[in-house]
Amino acid sequence: MADATDYAATFKLFDLNGDGLISADELKQVFEKLGDQVSPEALTAMVSFLDSDKDGLISLEELTAYLAGPRAEPDATSAPASQDAAPDAQA
Ligand SMILES: [Ca+2]
Ligand SMILES: [Ca+2]
Numbered sequence: 779m780a781d782a783t784d785y786a787a788t789f790k791l792f793d794l795n796g797d798g799l800i801s802a803d804e805l806k807q808v809f810e811k812l813g814d815q816v817s818p819e820a821l822t823a824m825v826s827f828l829d830s831d832k833d834g835l836i837s838l839e840e841l842t843a844y845l846a847g848p849r850a851e852p853d854a855t856s857a858p859a860s861q862d863a864a865p866d867a868q869a
Pocket of ligand 2: 831832
């Protein structure tokens with residue numbers, strides 16, 4: 779009893795420009811709306827985790843496959859914290 783309309787509603791939350799695909803930039807904007815700062819590395823990791831056909835975008839089918847599939851957490855919490863690019867010019 780997969781509720782496809784429920785997945786479609788979730789998908790629409792992320793597909794901000796309504797083109798039927800979720801880009802990394804759209805993911806970023808949604809997370810920022812929720813008050814979360816997500817690193818580009820974590821976004822890339824999330825997209826590639828969901829993007830099973832590797833076109834760089836998440837389709838409704840790909841999101842549905844994830845939501846309907848066996849529970850598997852994207853490995854976004856272990857994003858590399860090595861990029862220390864603080865624009866703190868003290869020269
Ligand atoms: Ca879109
Ligand atoms: Ca894709």
